[in-house]
Amino acid sequence: MADEKLLRLATRAGRHLLREGRCLATAESCTGGWIAKALTDVAGSSQWFVAGHVTYGDAAKQSMLGVRARTLARFGAVSEAVVREMARGALRISRADIAVAVSGIAGPGGAAPGKPVGLVWFCWARRERRAVRLRVLCRRFRGDRRSVREKAVAVALRGVVGESPS
Numbered sequence: 001m002a003d004e005k006l007l008r009l010a011t012r013a014g015r016h017l018l019r020e021g022r023c024l025a026t027a028e029s030c031t032g033g034w035i036a037k038a039l040t041d042v043a044g045s046s047q048w049f050v051a052g053h054v055t056y057g058d059a060a061k062q063s064m065l066g067v068r069a070r071t072l073a074r075f076g077a078v079s080e081a082v083v084r085e086m087a088r089g090a091l092r093i094s095r096a097d098i099a100v101a102v103s104g105i106a107g108p109g110g111a112a113p114g115k116p117v118g119l120v121w122f123c124w125a126r127r128e129r130r131a132v133r134l135r136v137l138c139r140r141f142r143g144d145r146r147s148v149r150e151k152a153v154a155v156a157l158r159g160v161v162g163e164s165p166s
Contacts, residue, residue, distance in 0.1 A: 002150050003041075008155040010038040010045075015049035016161040017098070024160060025096035026052045027065055027086040029077065029103040030120060036151045051094040055086065065089030078103050079117050080123075080136050087125035091132060099125045100156045106148045118142055120152045124159045135159070 015046040017024055028037045036052025039045050053064055060079055066089040069084055075081040086101035104120030111117045118141040126133045137159070141151045 006038040006150070006153055007041055009154055010042050013039065013047055013123065013157050013160040014042045014048055020097075022097035023050045024154075025090040025099045026048045026054065027083075027090035027099060027101040028054050029056055029061070029086075030057060030106045031102050031149050031152050031156070034149060035156050036152055037099065038157065050091070053091040053093075054092055061086060064093075065138065066092065076112070076115065078105055078119060078121060080121055080138065083121040083123035084125075084134055084136065087123040087134065088132060091125050091127060098129050098160065099147075100160060101151055101158055102150050103124070104148070104152060106145045108145060113156035116140065118148050120148070122152075122156060122159060130131075 018033050028035055033052055033054040033081050039049045055061040055064050058104045061077065062069060067085040067088050071081050071085055083103050086103065087099045090099035090101060100122060101123045105111060105115060105117050107117035120141060122137045124135045139155060141148045
């Protein structure tokens, strides 16, 4: 059932990207590539999906996406600052028009003061002429690890088409 819902959302994202003549890249941490998987489950996704980057650890965020060590040290991997840098990095290295970045705490462990299990940060970055427009969202999801990750994938996909991530 969940896979069907995500496939519908990914299909809608793909149609939106095709209509706009744009392509997408992902930068994922807690979702572990699930956003890219949902997108590439759509037949014809090679027309609008460019690259997926799974940067689960801090070192990968730095080496693959250019997230600064000082940003990670100051704010932690699950933060607005880090998802902003992840999204910008995904745009830069993939040359996509749009990128979505996700970092969170899926659980059951990993919580820290002020960062509970289920906390997920999102950033959608969009190239516009000579600038990059960023949209950031923070959500806290309830449920087990799979549920938190699945909900994060759904929000990320809805955000690609500019929908309110409910």
